[in-house]
Amino acid sequence: MTPSPAPPVPLPDLVPSLRADLAAAGFTVDGIAAALGPVANDALGREQLLPADLATRDAGTPLATLVRLFTLGRPVPAEAVSAALPTLGLEGLERLGLVTVGEGRVRATCDLHPHADESHSWWVASDLSEMATGAALAPDHVLGIGGASTTLAAWTPRPQVDRALDMGTGCGVQALHLSGHAGSTVATDLSRRALDFAAFNAAVNGLELDLRCGSLFEPVAGQRFQLIVSNPPFVITPRVSDVPLFEYRDGGLAGDALVEAVVRTIGEHLEPGGIGQFLGNWEVAEGADWRDRVRGWLEGTGLDAWVIQRDVQDPAQYAELWARDGGNVPGTPEYEAMYAAWLADFATRGVGSVGFGVVTVQRPATARDTWVELVEESGPVSSPMGPAILAGVRARTWLAEHGDAGVLAAAWRCAEDVTEERHSRPGAEDPSVIVIRQGSGLRRAVRVDTVMAAFVSVCDGDLTAGQALEAIAALLEQDPAEVRAAALPVVRELVADGFLLPV
Template sequence: MRFNRGVNPVELLRSDLSAAGYTVPALAGLWGPDAAEALHRDQRVPARRALDALRAGRSDLPAVAVLADLFVLGRAVTLPELAVAFPALGVQGAADLGFVSIDGGQARAALDLRPYSFEDTAGAGSWWIASDLGELATGGALPEDHVLGVGGASLTLSGLMFQAPVDSVLDLGTGCGIQALHAARHARRVVATDISERALAIAAMNATLNGFENIEFRLGSLFEPVAGERFDRIVSNPPFVITPRVDGVPSYEYRDGGMVGDALVEAVLTGVAEHLEPGGTAQLLGNWEYHDGDDGLPRVRAWLDSVGLDYWIVEREVLSAALYAETWIRDGGTTPATPDFDRLYAAWLDDFAERGVSGVGFGYVVLRMPRAGASVTLTRTEQQHGPLGDIEPRGVGAHLEAGLAASDWLAGTDDAALSAARLTVAGDVTEERHYWPGDENPTAMVLRQGGGFGRAVTLDTALAALIGACDGELSVGAICAALAQLLEVDETALTADLLPAVRELVRGGILSPSSSSRG
């Protein structure tokens, strides 16, 4: 990529994209909801047909349609059409920036450039994100220095990110820079690192393109670029993919950390402790191996139990060794129709077999440095393999933030204090009751959380009645006393039976202490 002196060409690009109205809603308006859904499935034919119909009905395409045809649908456009799309930057300027390649009277995309929209606590936002062309555009396997755009993992991590304002954030392994941009909306300064010079160049361009001036980009592996520094928040989608370390298996910079097995994830999780300020938090993605059928979560606990951090690990899924191999071979652009697929598949399975790996878990990790003088209070692992609840604009990060606060409250609340607490039921909670036909009493009662992790809790009569009475007026102890009298059971025994369940409901965000109980 070349930059001319004088006016920054990226600013000219921004002007052109803004003038064209190159936004997510505008693209949906070009080809309609069905074609938009097809694009989410990587099927471009319906959208192409819509643009062909638009082109047939007029002498020239509007700038937004040219940009969509070029960057989203991957088709060549004429140079006059390109000039319409880039009136300020110009045809040659677009080529100099590396966004298009020109051949004769046509231009093709040389980089991916797409609109991106989102919503967080700062409100709705819309950006343009540049990255390298994917395999659908190139028609083959990806180069090892490929810079990935906004994918599923990117969206997951941005949804995990805590959004309370802080002074400093570290984005470890920034890639195209999407997490650094999100972090920069909630921090005075952001440091974004990557081992790839190409990734940093594209990430810096994305920051300029979207008007960010509080992000610093640094080259280097893992925590090397920030040695001796601490941050209020760390976010990372590290290159955690488990790849065989043998000749002939490509190692992609955006996903492979160059270590054996899940050692890269271990290095990142244990390294965080040296770079968090007291009270600082980290939100990361990662995966961990299951060895010969053993649960993988104890491996993660063993990594973290000695580093002095609060931790909460949520495993979202587990893939068999075979399915994991297929997933990441396809991710690199190699499909079963190509000769290399079987060779790579065998290399992956050989590696797993040699190391006794039966599967790989994937999930979220939240870490926190205890404040000065405080000790570790949260060491939590759980499996949430089902669908999430309805996620609010802030994403699952809001649920995790609330979970940390609930854990802190519970750590300082003994059974006597919990009995004295007044609790309320979260607004997204509903109760289901199931009856056999003709019966007066339910055969099953289930409490369901509408947001967060969409937890489901099976209830007995006493717990259902306690939850129904949690409106912030009566203490837990008072409710238990009333229930014991109603059910004609011993109050002490009933209270001792219900309090552990109440703790779990508070921990899960289903119940929460009223303001008076929080003190």
């Protein structure tokens, strides 16, 4: 196999010029979207390059040149590159290790992509994809901005913290996001090539990262953080010669043992009140419940946990997904051998399905019982989800610290995004179904009875929950104690999920 190209080098005398030229060319998420148009831009997001190729082939602008060079991996005339990067120049681009030049044509040695969130914009370098190179990935391939990394970035809560950890940083995407709300960030990875890319990406974006090489939490032994974020190599991969191992996805452990290891050990590295956020796969035996497996990992950790399963696949679906990953083509002998190896591996452990989800854990800041919530939410959610995750962690923590008495003593207000639906049979005086629905966060819908519908309707902060339930019981001529007992679990659920907010 051809050796992977050397990662780019963050030369301090040249990086500012690169940054200035990229900005001047409009090489940003919005700039590329406007230049390509919605069809080509959406296709590019699906790793279909042809529409973007056609859209930039004759454009002749600096932005089109950069897209062709770094995004599409196309050879570009040297004079066009020089014109697109007038401050850095072609020689500077070569010295940074971003391109090679031959016979008047320039070829990128890596992918360079703009990336952004609601308030920041960055550039991210990584290895060229198999779509750009036309070849299968190398084992030490450094992945760029993929679906998992964008999912984690969107779901990560973002409190202001003094110190954060990005474990398994890859090319450094999560560390870039952390830079916006962490005083300092440690980023670790087992791959030295990945750390070299992360160092370049930190430099080109004018940031400083504490980069450390090692597996899982080894590089930060004995240290604690207020926030830990991780997109670990969670893919369940057979340990056989027929299946190639990629550093970006394979953690070196059988089954879902790597995710289990993260769950069991992350609490040792969290400050009291600290939050951990990561993605994972978990195996579920035939006829078993995924909650039992994940709950078993959490036992004895002393952590609060909110685990949201977003997807589930049977063994064949999982094998098809990851056998294709890396540039392997269905129908080839190599693909068929990998497919069979995955199915055989799952069969040895009696796996009936594989779950994928987002794991949020918290080390309690006070002496109390921990809370654990394991739920399935496969539908559309808000983006970003991070604010809802942070609010949900804080609400569940408040409930654990204050109990039912605190809920009854507090005044609550209905969140602005909550609506009510009533359904009834034609001609009926009263509704047969009442549903309250939230428009943001997990976008949950909760079916409620008449008492709870009345309770939510009066949650404007004037009355405590206890006073409101007392008044509703009197109005309906029901026993106040029975009304409180029936309503409290639902009130707690509504508080936890953000339907009801503290005054």
